[in-house]
Amino acid sequence: MDETAVKTALYDRHVQLGAKMVEFAGYLMPVWYPTGIVKEHLAVREGVGVFDLSHMGEFFIKGPRAWEFVQHLCCNDLRKIGNGGVQYTLFATPEGGVVDDLLVYQLNPEHIMMVVNASNIAKDWEWVNRNNNFGVELTNASDEYSLIAVQGPDTEKVLEAAGYKGVAHEHPFTFRRIKHNGVPLFQCVTGYTGERGFELIVANEHAPALWDELMAAGAPHGLTPIGLGARDTLRLEAGMCLYGHELSDTTSVLEANLEWTVGWNTGFAGEELLGKQKAEGLKRILGGITVEKEHGSPRPHAKIYADGSPAGEVTSGAPSPVLDKGIAFCYLRPDLLEEGRQVEVEVRGKRVPATVVRPPFVKHRLFKH
C-alpha cells in the first residue's frame, strides 16, 4: 500500500469496522467492509447506507463575477438554479473534451462551491486558475472538508434519529448551510446512487463525531457502511458517469449522452465545438448493454460487435446486484442506441449476446415518498 496515501478523518473508523482499505486517487479508502459489496449495494437500494467520501474535492469561488466565471467554465445553464441550488455540470474544453464532471452549489451569485472528483483535484485546480479571467477569489479547501453521504430509502429515518430537522421535506439538488448541534455543515440533497439521499460536507475536525452519531442513530434502522466498491456498482446501475471511464479529455459532453447538461447559448467555453458536433452528427454515443448472468459481466475495454462488425467499446461493467445480470456503459455507433437492439460483446475473450439499453439500468428514486 502506498505509504504517502492520505488518510481521511474517518480512517480509524473504517479500520475498526474491518474494511478492506485501498489506495484510490492518493487517499486510503474503504473498498468494502466485511458485509461485502453485494449486500452493501442492496442495503442502499432497500434500506440505508453511509459512505465516507472525504476524498472528494471542494473549491470555493468568491467575488462579484463568481457566477459569470462558473457559467463560463461549466457547460450547464447556471440560470436553472438559484441560491441553495445544486447542479450537475462539466468542465468542457474548447477542444471538445471534458476536464471533469462536478456539482456546483450556489450559495449566492458571488459565492459558489464546487465538489470535484478526487482523482482530478490537481488538474481541476490548475484549470480553474488558468481560466480565472474574472478576478474571482479561488480556494481549494479539499483537505479541510470531509464528506459523509447517507443514501437509500430509509435515509430520513437515520437523519431524523440523529437530530436533523425537516429532512423529509428537502428537495433533490438543493442544499442548506445548517448548524447541527452547533457544528456548521452543508446539508445537501445529492448523491451518486440514484436513491433518496443526503451528503453532509463538514470540516474534518467534526467528521468523526458526526459519523459516530449517524452510526449510533442509524443502527436501529440498519444503517450499513458502504465502500467504494458498492459505490461504483450503485452509480453504474443508476447510469451515472465516472470520470476516467465514461468521461475523459477526449470524450465530448454530447458523446457522453449528456446533452441535457448543455446550456446552449450561454457562451460557456467549449460551446462552439459542441454546437459544431451536434450539427455534424456524432460518431459514437454513450449507451448501455445488459448480458445474461450465465455469460459473466462485460468489463472495461471489451469490444462490442453489431452484425459481426466492430461497433463500440465498454467503459464500465459489472454484475448488477438488482438486475442479477451483467450491465455495462459503452460507447456505441449512434444508430445502435436503440432499446432492445441485439449486439455482441467480448467477455473473457469470447463473444456473447448483449442487449442495448438506455441507462439508467435501475430507475432513480430521489424523492421522499
Add this chain to the structure above:
Amino acid sequence: MATLRFAKTHEYIAEDGGVFTVGISEFAASELGDITFVELPEPGAAFSQGDRFATVESVKAVSDVYAPVDLEVLEANAALTDSPETVNSDAHGAGWFAKVKPTNPAQLDGLISETDYSAMDKEAH
C-alpha cells in the same frame, strides 16, 4: 482430513483419501471480495502447471485461476454456477472448483504446505 497444498498464485489442491480437488484459497477469496461468477473447465480437459484453468469474477474484477500442477479434470463443481458465493463462504470446502487427477504427482512436493502458506506474507505477492 484433507491435506492442502498451495500454489504461489493462491490455488490449492486438496488430497483426501486419494481424491484430489482444486480451488482458490480462503485468502484469495477474501481478497477478491464477493464472487459472482465462476467459469469452470470441462471434464476430460488436461492442463499443465500454471495454465489458466478457470476464471473467477468478483464484483470488482476478473481473475484467472491457474492449474497448481499438471492435471486432468474429472469433475467440475456445477453447484458454483448457481451459487458462486460458496467460494467466499467455504473456499476450502464446498467452494471447490474441480476434482482432478494430477498427471505428474511429483509436482505436489514442490507446492507450499498449509503451515507455510498460512505464515506467508501474501500481501507482497
